[in-house]
Amino acid sequence: MLDSKLLRNSLDLVEDAFKKRGFEVDLTVLQKLEETRKALQSDTEKMQASLNEISKEIGKLKATKKNTSVKEKEASGLTKDIKKKSSKLDSILEDLNSFSLGLPNIPDPDVPVGSSEEDNLEIRTWGSIPEFAFQPKDHLEIGQLIGGIDMEAGSRITGSRFSVLKSDLAGLHRSLTQFMLDLHTKEHGYEELYVPYIVNSDSLIGTGQLPKFEKDLFKIEGDENYYLTSTAEIPVTNMLRDQIIDSKELPIKWVSHTPCFRSEAGSYGKDTKGLMRVHQFEKVELVQVVEGGNSEAVLEELTSHAEAVMQALEIPYRVVSLCTGELGFSAAKTYDIEAWIPSQANYREISSCSNFKDFQSRRMHARWKNIDKNTNELVHTLNGSGLAVGRTLLAIIELNQLEDGSIKVPEALRNYFSKDKISLTESE
RNA sequence: GGAGAGGUGGCAGAGUGGUCGAAUGCGCUCGCUUGGAAAGCGUGUAAGGGCUAAUACCCUUCGAGGGUUCGAAUCCCUCCCUCUCCGCCA
Structure with a gap:
């Protein structure tokens, strides 16, 4: 939510910002x-x-x-x-x-102005795009070869866009989660949270999913306004709803591993194969809550924490700054981290790191006590995936494939996964 | 699921129709005191909003919503949450 004083006194500034977003009102x-x-x-x-x-x-x-x-x-x-x-x-x-x-956040001044993906600004790239001496397969083909991905079972159990992981791939998936959590708690100073996966409508209003984006969510039948969470951002950030935090507590750095449930309404025909776009996936989410004033620098830091996972897993990637038209409703600025996906010969989003400034905290009434000024001020909230586990698994499968379809396990996972190679032998 | 108790400021805890936004204690702020600290003494200390250049001032809020009344933390109704006991259960 925007500052009502801004809406009253600087309407032209708000109008200009909305125009850049392509938001008409x-x-x-x-x-x-x-x-x-x-x-x-x-x-x-x-x-x-x-x-x-x-x-x-x-x-x-x-x-x-x-x-x-x-x-x-x-x-x-x-x-x-x-x-x-x-x-x-x-x-x-x-x-x-x-x-x-219903009004979106105002983009930061350094967000590139534009309307589509093409207008996103590439900030940096890391790693080199791999050259294969053979025709690389996509993750689904490999997954099926080694008996690790079963989409038919997913659709039988539930429906389309659901998957089942088996044996080594299920284990690798679990190892990835564990590795990410350890990295963020031990190296980056985040406190781990275990949170509800079902959230109420107040929480969803707080982070900005409601009232406008209900169609993206799975709603639970019943008297309560309960929804399956679409990202850990919702339960974790709402820890602070209606709270006044002592400045000694800040900055708060939380990491949480949760499943994410998304209806993917409006994505028919997009990424229909495999694990790229499914209704249920795992994500390790980073959330920071800071005093404001220097949240721009914190976004850089948080993004680097997500990048550290990419680098440790040796996944080539690039960081793009989303243009005004691609920016999420609540975000003032967003960096997407995109992994190189060989089968698509393209970079694909694997993490999204955003600064929401005081947009979410105003909705949530999340404040901190400024002792010097004796005032209560809105906190700034930030979050980023560190990383989306399913897509990370997908990237690793494709990037580390050998000609016969077996997969080399990244060095960084050696303490988490017992094998250094996943091969086809066990499947048949 | 059954029975009971309770939700008041950062915390604890009084307050059962009228100067109650709320006693008291703890915590915290500032000052005095001290070589320095503790103790002691004094002072200040809820949130949101309106109007202000800023004060001042005004409005709202005692779990949430509704009602009774000139007037509600206090009385009535509905809901939510927490705790205790019993039952069931991963």
Whole structure:
């Protein structure tokens, strides 16, 4: 959510930012609502103040056993008027709030302006694109050769875009998770959290998935507004909803491994094969909560933590800065880390690291106590995948394949996985 | 699932219709004291919003929502959460 003062006083700045995003909205609606709000609120508060005054007088009169019927009649009328006016005010405030909840964040000034993937700005690349002496296979073909990926079973058990991993690939998948968690907790100073995978609507509003993107989520039947989490960002960041944190606690660095459930509405026909785009995948997520003021530098740091996983696993990648049109709803700036995928001869997203500034914290009411100024200020929140486990497995399978379809296990996983090679022999 | 207890400020804990946004204690701030510290004394210390250049001032909030009343932390209704005991259970 944007600062209401910004919306009131610098509307042109907001309009300009939205234009860059390709986000269209009629902000005059906002201005009208705001005018009405102001008049109603000031009236209501004045009336309430005089009612409070009269009520106090009645209290004093009663204490001295004096007659109060005239005052009571006056107050009674006032009470009725206030009820009428404040219910109007309430509905205006609600309109104002729901309108504001639908407005996206303002991009940072250094975010490249553009409308599509092509406008993303490549920041750096790491590693070299591998040359194969043979025609490389895609991960699904390899997975099936070694009996490690079973898409038919996934669709039988549940439906399309669900998968089953077996034997060595299931183990490698688990090892990857373990490796990532250890790296972030031991080397990068993150505290590990185990969190609910089902979240309520308040949490989803807090991080920005609701009210606009409900179709991307799996909703759970029942009286509660419960949803399967689509990213650990939701439960982890909402740890701080309605909290005021002591400055000594900051920065907070949390890492959490969770499954992620996504409906992938609107992605029909995209990445239909294999593990690239599925309804359920595992992710190790990094979240940082900081005072604000230097969150730009923290985004660089957090991104480097995700990159460290890529480098340790020797996955060639590039980092791109998402252009204004590709930026997520809540983000002020996002770096995508894209792994080289041989079968597609292209870089594909494996991690997304974002700075949300105070956009999420304003929705969540997550603040920190500034002792020097004696004020409560909104924290800045950031997060990034470190990494998406399924896609990492996919990249490793493809990048480390040998001609016969067996897979070399990356050096970094030797302490986590018992073999240095996964071969076809066991499958048939 | 059954029975009971309870949700008040950073924490503990009073408050059962009227100067209660809330006693008291702890914690924390600043000051006095001290060579320095502790103790002691004094002082300040909830959040959100409105209006302000900024104060001042005003409004709202005692789990959430609704109701009664001139007036609700306090009375009534609904819901949520926490704890204890019993049952069931990974």
